[in-house]
Amino acid sequence: MFSQKKIFLGLSFLSLLILGAGVALLLWLVTPRLELIGRWATLAAAAAAGLFLLTVSGGLLLLFLSAVTERDFLFPRGKKQVTVRVLYPINLVLGWLLGIGKERVGESFVAFNNALVLASRARLDRSNLLILLPHCLQRTGCGRRVTNDIGNCRRCGQCPLGGLADIAGQAGARVTVATGGTLARRVIGEIQPTLILAVACERDLVSGVQDAYPIPVYGILNQRPHGPCRDTTVDMQALSAGLSALLSRPVAWEPAKRH
Numbered sequence: 001m002f003s004q005k006k007i008f009l010g011l012s013f014l015s016l017l018i019l020g021a022g023v024a025l026l027l028w029l030v031t032p033r034l035e036l037i038g039r040w041a042t043l044a045a046a047a048a049a050g051l052f053l054l055t056v057s058g059g060l061l062l063l064f065l066s067a068v069t070e071r072d073f074l075f076p077r078g079k080k081q082v083t084v085r086v087l088y089p090i091n092l093v094l095g096w097l098l099g100i101g102k103e104r105v106g107e108s109f110v111a112f113n114n115a116l117v118l119a120s121r122a123r124l125d126r127s128n129l130l131i132l133l134p135h136c137l138q139r140t141g142c143g144r145r146v147t148n149d150i151g152n153c154r155r156c157g158q159c160p161l162g163g164l165a166d167i168a169g170q171a172g173a174r175v176t177v178a179t180g181g182t183l184a185r186r187v188i189g190e191i192q193p194t195l196i197l198a199v200a201c202e203r204d205l206v207s208g209v210q211d212a213y214p215i216p217v218y219g220i221l222n223q224r225p226h227g228p229c230r231d232t233t234v235d236m237q238a239l240s241a242g243l244s245a246l247l248s249r250p251v252a253w254e255p256a257k258r259h
C-alpha cells in the first residue's frame with residue numbers, strides 16, 4: 001500500500017535533495033581554485049557533478065517507479081542493494097532528525113522492499129520457497145517441538161502455527177520456525193531458498209532482508225498484542241495475499257477450528 005511506503009519514499013527523496021545540495025555546495029567552494037587552473041577545469045568539474053547526480057537520481061527514479069507501480073524498472077539486480085545497504089541507514093538518520101521513529105522507518109522499508117520484490121515477480125525463482133516464522137508465534141505453554149519440525153504442531157487452533165503449516169502446504173513451500181536471527185541464517189544457509197516469505201517484527205525483517213540479500217525476502221509484520229516476543233500473531237489474510245502475489249496464483253486460507 002502506498003501509505004506504508006510513503007515515509008521511506010519521502011526520506012529517500014529528501015536524501016537525494018541533500019546530496020544534490022551537498023554536491024552544489026562543494027562545486028561552489030572549489031570553483032575559485034578551479035578557475036585558477038582554467039575555465040575548462042570548472043566546466044569539467046561541473047559536468048562530472050552533473051553526471052554523478054544524473055546517475056544517482058536516475059537510479060533512484062527507477063527504484064521509486066518500481067516501488068510505486070510494482071512494475072519492473074529494475075533491470076540490474078544491484079539497484080535493490082542500494083535500497084538495503086545505502087538508503088535505509090541514511091533514511092534512519094534523517095528519520096531520527098525529523099522525529100520519525102526507527103520502527104516507522106523500518107515498517108515503511110519493509111513495505112517498500114515488498115513492492116520491489118513484487119515488481120520483479122516475473123524474474124522470481126519460485127522453485128524453493130521458504131516461509132520463515134518466529135518462535136514467538138507459538139502459544140506460550142504449548143510443549144510441541146515446532147522448531148524441530150512444524151509437523152509436530154497438532155493444529156489445535158490456539159495459535160497461528162497450525163494455519164501457517166496448512167497454508168505453507170498449499171503454497172508448496174518449506175516452513176521453518178526459528179528462535180532467532182542466528183538460527184534463521186543457519187536455516188537459510190542449509191536450505192538455500194530461492195525466495196523467502198518471512199514473518200517477524202520490523203527490526204528482524206529489516207536485518208533479515210539485509211542478511212539474506214540477494215535472495216528476495218517478502219516481509220509480513222507480526223502483531224504483538226501481548227508485547228514483543230510473546231504470543232504474537234499474524235494477519236493471515238495479508239499473508240495469503242502476499243503468497244498469492246508472489247506465486248501468481250491464489251493461496252487461500254481458512255481459519256482452523258479450535259479443539
Ligand code: SF4
Pocket residue numbers: 138139142143144146152153154155156157158159160161162
Ligand atoms: S497450533 Fe496448537 S499445537 Fe500447534 S503450536 Fe500452536 S498451540 Fe501448539
